[in-house]
Amino acid sequence: MEIRQISVIGAGQMGSGIAQVAAQAGFQVTLLDVSEAFVKRGMERIARQLERGVAKGKWTAAEKDAVLSRLQPTVQLEEAAKDADMVIEAVVEKMEVKTDLFRQLDQKCPTHTILASNTSSLPITEIAAATSRPERVIGMHFMNPVPVMKLVEIIRGLATQDEVYAIVKELAEAMGKVPVEVNDFPGFVSNRVLMPMINEAIYAVYEGVAEPEAVDQVMKLGMNHPMGPLTLADFIGLDTCLYIMETLYEGFGDSKYRPCPLLRKYVKAGWLGKKSGRGFYQYEGE
Ligand SMILES: CC(=O)CC(=O)SCCNC(=O)CCNC(=O)[C@H](O)C(C)(C)COP(=O)(O)OP(=O)(O)OC[C@H]1O[C@@H](n2cnc3c(N)ncnc32)[C@H](O)[C@@H]1OP(=O)(O)O
Numbered sequence: 001m002e003i004r005q006i007s008v009i010g011a012g013q014m015g016s017g018i019a020q021v022a023a024q025a026g027f028q029v030t031l032l033d034v035s036e037a038f039v040k041r042g043m044e045r046i047a048r049q050l051e052r053g054v055a056k057g058k059w060t061a062a063e064k065d066a067v068l069s070r071l072q073p074t075v076q077l078e079e080a081a082k083d084a085d086m087v088i089e090a091v092v093e094k095m096e097v098k099t100d101l102f103r104q105l106d107q108k109c110p111t112h113t114i115l116a117s118n119t120s121s122l123p124i125t126e127i128a129a130a131t132s133r134p135e136r137v138i139g140m141h142f143m144n145p146v147p148v149m150k151l152v153e154i155i156r157g158l159a160t161q162d163e164v165y166a167i168v169k170e171l172a173e174a175m176g177k178v179p180v181e182v183n184d185f186p187g188f189v190s191n192r193v194l195m196p197m198i199n200e201a202i203y204a205v206y207e208g209v210a211e212p213e214a215v216d217q218v219m220k221l222g223m224n225h226p227m228g229p230l231t232l233a234d235f236i237g238l239d240t241c242l243y244i245m246e247t248l249y250e251g252f253g254d255s256k257y258r259p260c261p262l263l264r265k266y267v268k269a270g271w272l273g274k275k276s277g278r279g280f281y282q283y284e285g286e
Pocket residue numbers: 049056119120142143144145146147148149190191194226227232236
């Protein structure tokens with residue numbers, strides 16, 4: 001089966017990055033979000049990234065325009081579903097939102113369409129069970145920022161067909177990424193290892209061990225991490241960090257994964273990190 005048309009659902013930081021990279025790889029891409037304002041913001045983010053590439057001499061203005069012409073924004077699920085060979089879902093990290101969306105996609109997409117989730121921690125098997133085609137559902141977990149990071153974790157659900165795995169692996173490579181296959185357990189590998197470190201860094205602040213700047217300095221200068229864990233948490237989104245910790249905590253039933261109360265408090269306050277302008281640090285603009 002050949003992939004020509006890709007629909008990306010959710011035009012947030014991950015969805016817009018995935019749509020950009022797919023269009024740059026030559027695919028026809030439809031980008032959907034729930035409101036015109038969100039899809040417009042996603043399209044603007046892509047245009048800005050492509051402009052930066054022109055300014056840096058990575059590609060020409062004509063190439064940028066060709067990429068943009070392959071991107072179609074929409075708020076109509078029918079439109080995103082009807083011709084899609086592949087759907088990549090990147091909406092909020094909540095099981096009920098994802099299963100509801102997959103149920104609708106299953107009804108509206110052609111029978112050959114592969115339904116992939118960019119979930120960062122939720123069980124693929126459970127998402128797949130909401131559809132009548134669990135054999136064509138798979139996890140395709142990109143890293144943030146999508147245009148820069150090489151990894152895509154590929155996660156098979158219990159029923160995922162070998163053919164579907166092979167197509168998605170090839171697609172990740174066509175998008176310039178390095179696919180790594182992992183099994184379907186909460187947080188997969190990336191967030192099972194990364195998120196407890198971030199949560200522990202938040203505990204260090206919560207318990208008064210050090211200020212956020214000091215925690216970040218220790219990990220940057222001491223361990224050569226490109227970003228300190230609190231800067232990274234703000235970058236990922238504190239809501240997403242909390243949802244991932246909850247998935248680990250509930251999925252393994254082990255208290256070592258309990259989300260730090262300070263993380264909960266910030267999310268309740270609407271301090272979601274860079275995307276809301278405030279988290280462990282304050283931000284202006286995007
Ligand atoms: C939560 C999950 O489920 C999984 C996850 O994604 S976890 C998060 C994984 N990501 C990380 O850990 C990122 C850690 N941080 C980094 O690697 C780096 O800080 C970084 C790549 C983001 C920025 O690198 P830097 O050297 O500090 O900054 P900078 O020199 O400005 O950028 C390097 C390149 O990245 C690009 N870049 C930086 N931020 C970008 C963004 N948000 N979007 C697109 N491109 C970006 C820059 O344009 C630049 O490109 P060129 O080299 O081609 O000019």
